[in-house]
Amino acid sequence: xxxxxxxxxxxxxxxxxxxxxxxxxxxxxxxxxxxxxxxxxxxxxxxxxxxxxxxxxxxxxxxxxxxxxxxxxxxxxxxxxxxxxxxxxxxxxxxxxxxxxxxxxxxxxxxxxxxxxxxxxxxxxxxxxxxxxxxxxxxxxxxxxxxxxxxxxxxxxxxxxxxxxxxxxxxxxxxxxxxxxxxxxxxxxxxxxxxxxxxxxxxxxxxxxxxxxxxxxxxxxxx
Ligand SMILES: NC(=O)c1ccc[n+]([C@@H]2O[C@H](COP(=O)([O-])OP(=O)(O)OC[C@H]3O[C@@H](n4cnc5c(N)ncnc54)[C@H](OP(=O)(O)O)[C@@H]3O)[C@@H](O)[C@H]2O)c1
Numbered sequence: 001x002x003x004x005x006x007x008x009x010x011x012x013x014x015x016x017x018x019x020x021x022x023x024x025x026x027x028x029x030x031x032x033x034x035x036x037x038x039x040x041x042x043x044x045x046x047x048x049x050x051x052x053x054x055x056x057x058x059x060x061x062x063x064x065x066x067x068x069x070x071x072x073x074x075x076x077x078x079x080x081x082x083x084x085x086x087x088x089x090x091x092x093x094x095x096x097x098x099x100x101x102x103x104x105x106x107x108x109x110x111x112x113x114x115x116x117x118x119x120x121x122x123x124x125x126x127x128x129x130x131x132x133x134x135x136x137x138x139x140x141x142x143x144x145x146x147x148x149x150x151x152x153x154x155x156x157x158x159x160x161x162x163x164x165x166x167x168x169x170x171x172x173x174x175x176x177x178x179x180x181x182x183x184x185x186x187x188x189x190x191x192x193x194x195x196x197x198x199x200x201x202x203x204x205x206x207x208x209x210x211x212x213x214x215x216x217x218x219x220x221x222x223x
Contacts, residue, residue, distance in 0.1 A: 002122055005029040005070050007052050007109065008077030010038055012180035013128065016195040017074060018045065024199075029065065031077075052077045052105035062112035071122035072202060073113050075106035078128065080182050084144030095144045102148035107155045118166040124205055125163070127156050129172040129213070136222035153213060153223060160211030169210045173198055176216045189216075 004021045008014035010032035018030045022043025030038060031050035038047060048061055052075075079101045084094035106127050117123055131137055133149025153172050160170040175198060176189040183189075194216050201218040213221045 001025045001027065002071035003027040003069060003120065004072040004074060005031065005113065006074045006076055007031045007050065010034055012182060013175055013178060013191065013195055014076040016191045017076060017199070020195055020199045052109065053100050055108050058108055058112050062116065065116060068116055069120035070113060070116040071120040072124045072126060073109065073117050074126045074128065075109050076128045077105065078102050080145045085142045087143065090143065098144040098148045099151065103151040103155065106152055110159055114163060114166070117168060123168045124202060125159060125168050125170045126202060127152055127172045128175060129153055131174040131221055134221055134223060157211055164210060169205050169207060171205060171209055172213050173201070174215050174221055
């Protein structure tokens with residue numbers, strides 16, 4: 001069985017990713033700012049308190065797990081701030097927070113954990129991005145969120161080049177529009193429709209998939 005590390009694991013997509021991998025019999029490093037509410041999930045789950053923008057804490061966790069092989073690292077934690085969304089009411093502080101959580105923190109996670117992933121069997125580095133980060137699909141609004149996910153996509157494309165010699169498979173995924181706190185009740189997909197499908201896609205990733213931007217169902221999304 002493999003080992004997965006998931007950020008933002010206490011609710012939404014991250015919580016269900018934790019449940020899905022635990023149900024498969026994987027060892028799960030479930031990272032959350034407040035892991036207290038996660039204690040009743042069955043399986044080989046290791047809880048870690050982690051604010052992803054606390055880079056000393058990210059390094060400390062990487063050190064704590066040094067020597068361990070992590071087959072799949074999933075950078076899932078993310079924010080969407082309405083204050084930074086609309087032209088005419090842009091908010092610099094909300095922009096900075098959005099970029100820090102959605103774009104900078106995943107790259108810092110990747111840097112800290114590259115060796116853990118490289119020494120594993122599956123060697124998969126996954127970022128939960130969004131179709132809203134696709135320049136091809138851009139229509140309007142949600143400037144900070146869209147731009148932060150576009151930046152994340154560029155980072156993962158760069159990682160796919162820089163880590164190819166280590167055999168890593170770096171993929172960004174869109175979970176669909178999903179009914180979570182972020183997605184809202186009007187979203188078209190339930191968590192049960194999105195997360196198991198994403199896990200199936202991640203399970204099936206091969207070396208040729210390095211550097212791709214994939215939908216939750218495995219279809220390609222244009223950059
Ligand atoms: N739902 C959708 O329709 C949708 C669509 C496209 C992409 N996504 C992406 O999917 C990912 C998960 O979203 P979701 O729908 O599950 O959203 P959610 O229900 O709002 O959950 C967001 C998660 O991110 C965590 N988080 C936020 N800031 C953090 C920080 N600074 N440090 C550590 N954890 C932090 C939250 O932890 P706390 O509980 O501590 O706040 C929470 O676990 C995000 O990257 C999002 O952009 C979602």
